[in-house]
Amino acid sequence: MPPRTDGSTLNVTQSLTARTGNLFHRYANPGRFLRMGARLQPWLTWPALVLSIIGITWGLFFSPADWQQGDSVRIMYVHVPTAWLASSGYMGIAICSVLSLVWRHPLADLAAVEIGPVGAAITAVCLATGSLWGKPMWGTWWVWDARLTSVLVLFFLYLGHIALIRAFDEPQRGYRAAAILGLAGAIDLPIIKFSVQWWNTLHQPDSITVTGAPTMSTSMLWPLGLTTLGFTLGFGAIVLARLRAAVMESRMRTILAANRGRQSAPQHNSTP
């Protein structure tokens, strides 16, 4: 009896990895990915631009000033979406890392390469806007509280990932090493999320939570929602465009390498 149950759990994991593996590998075909990506691109780019422009204009010019923060609160309409994307971008890298380590998915490796710089840039914007917000409100550009420090650590994780994934002559080794870093670094994400609840911090807790009602006026919630959605689609659009370019580049390289091989082959034959 025991061996049978053991075998059945094995079968479950086997079929799970096999089935999900098939699902993922269907999209590993570069030709299929390029066709789908080209179709998806305008659906990300244009809504991203429209929503971001509407959200930013609404937030900066038409939403009300906060009762205690005044007009400084408008930094929020850039700061909160970038903070959300800084964490989500790294989550993307962590997912790519699992796909890379377990299923050796070639597209996940390329995606991890392409998410890195975009995520690092948006984390830098998050830190910069946070600093600009902190000076007039808290009275300081920077403090070493748990929230701020954990986001700074996230920024360094991005930089480390960017460097590591490009550090090897043989790309596959870089992908493996960076995937391990990407997964280990994912520990920082729950720390960022819950830092404001677990410890006393200068940074205020989240206004928008899964469990409770938002502690923010709806007149501010709307533009914030629009910029967050717009920035998220924009993040997706930039990563998709970079990924398509990377896939095309690798295809081009293979074609060029094949051509070079064909050209040099007849010369080899004619030499003797």
Next chain:
Amino acid sequence: MTRKSRRLWLVVACMIGLGSAAALTLSAFSSNIVFFMAPSQVQAKPPPADRTIRLGGMVVAGSVRRETVKDSPVAIFDVTDGQAAVTVRYEGILPDLFREGQSVVAVGTVNRDGTFRASEVLAKHDETYMPKEVAEELRRSGKWDPRFGKAPDAASWNTMTASDAAKKTATQTPDGN
């Protein structure tokens, strides 16, 4: 077990190990990660006079006194966490958000008499975001006094914003045209 499922379990095991290691480290260093101490903690276990600490809490309503000593502003106020209060003396310019009822973090040392000498005062605002008009309306109607605690639930005043905005646009449209 296929190579793929072996790798999957390896990754899962590594993540569990790493996660629990991080959790243990963080809970062990928890007291150092805390950005500030509460007045009750400071009174229960006063730190040595030469040690710089951060004291966090709410400014007690009616406790703020402002003086000018040799042309520089001095503020004296009480900071409380609801259980104990510590008197803070700060020489310098306070942040804009400083007010009675506001949360603040003061950086400095505890004097021998139990008062706190701050070298820096930071204002800590909460997670409530509310239009100015709504705050004034709540104050006028007596539903909320910012000096005595947190703003009421957003659900209770959100409709007020909407009706206020509607009123405003209704009055503004004839003016605008």
